[in-house]
Amino acid sequence: xxxxxAALAVLLLLGAAAAPLPPERTAMHHATGxxxxxxxxxxxxxxPDQGLPTSRLGIAKSFSGGMTGTATxxxxxxxxxxxxxxxxxxxxxxxxxSVDGHAGGFLLLHRGTMTRxxxxxxxxxxxxxxxxxxxxxxxxxxxxxxxxxxxxxxxxYMLPAHG
Numbered sequence: 001x002x003x004x005x006a007a008l009a010v011l012l013l014l015g016a017a018a019a020p021l022p023p024e025r026t027a028m029h030h031a032t033g034x035x036x037x038x039x040x041x042x043x044x045x046x047x048p049d050q051g052l053p054t055s056r057l058g059i060a061k062s063f064s065g066g067m068t069g070t071a072t073x074x075x076x077x078x079x080x081x082x083x084x085x086x087x088x089x090x091x092x093x094x095x096x097x098s099v100d101g102h103a104g105g106f107l108l109l110h111r112g113t114m115t116r117x118x119x120x121x122x123x124x125x126x127x128x129x130x131x132x133x134x135x136x137x138x139x140x141x142x143x144x145x146x147x148x149x150x151x152x153x154x155x156x157y158m159l160p161a162h163g
Contacts, residue, residue, distance in 0.1 A: 028140075031099050031155040033065015039075070052079040052086070059093060067155055069097010071108065079114070087114040092127075099155065104133025108142060126157065135159070 040058040047053040054077065061071040071093040079087030091110035097103070107127035114120045124142040131138035140157030 027158070029100060029157055029159075031066025031157065033063060033067060033153060035061050035063045035067075035071075035151050035153055037061045037151060042074075054078045059091060061093065063095070063097065063153070065153075067095070067097060067099050067153065069095060069105075071095040073108075075110070081114050083118050084116055085114075086116055088112065099135060099138070099157065102134035102159065104131060104135030104138075106131045106135055106138055 038060045040060070041055060042058050043056040045054040057075040057077065059071070059073040059075055063069055063071070073091055073093035075089055075091035077087065077089040079085055081087040089110065089112045091108075093108040093110070094105065095108060096105040107130040108124055109127050110122070110124045112120065112122045122144060124144065126138055126140050126142075128139070129137075137160035138157055140155060143154045143156070145152045145154075
């Protein structure tokens with residue numbers, strides 16, 4: 001091994017040793033409850049030739065249960081979410097409140113699709129490193145279930161261990 005390679009290897013090892021370790025995490029927790037949502041149309045676009053109509057919507061949510069607080073955000077959508085049609089949306093919500101007694105906030109990133117046959121797929125995750133206050137370092141995902149016109153959620157999350 002040349003002196004240059006040996007020096008590089010030492011520097012790499014020192015850099016790896018100095019790199020901060022990821023925070024230790026607690027076990028997976030679940031905060032469950034209900035939320036109300038108000039959607040306000042902000043802009044709509046007609047369907048281009050052979051395309052889908054588009055829209056931008058404002059979102060305001062109020063959470064109760066394990067998550068207590070509010071979220072505001074923006075949704076971008078295309079298509080018509082009804083049987084026989086295709087649709088998709090993306091959204092960003094900023095939650096502020098508490099999760100199981102931990103006060104703070106974080107961003108929720110949404111991606112949803114619907115096929116002509118009516119099959120849907122939804123992914124809602126907590127944006128990495130977006131947690132603030134007692135929710136700093138939070139990671140996880142949110143599932144949504146709509147029954148009888150009511151919105152239910154299950155936030156599966158982990159927080160860094162505090163020693």
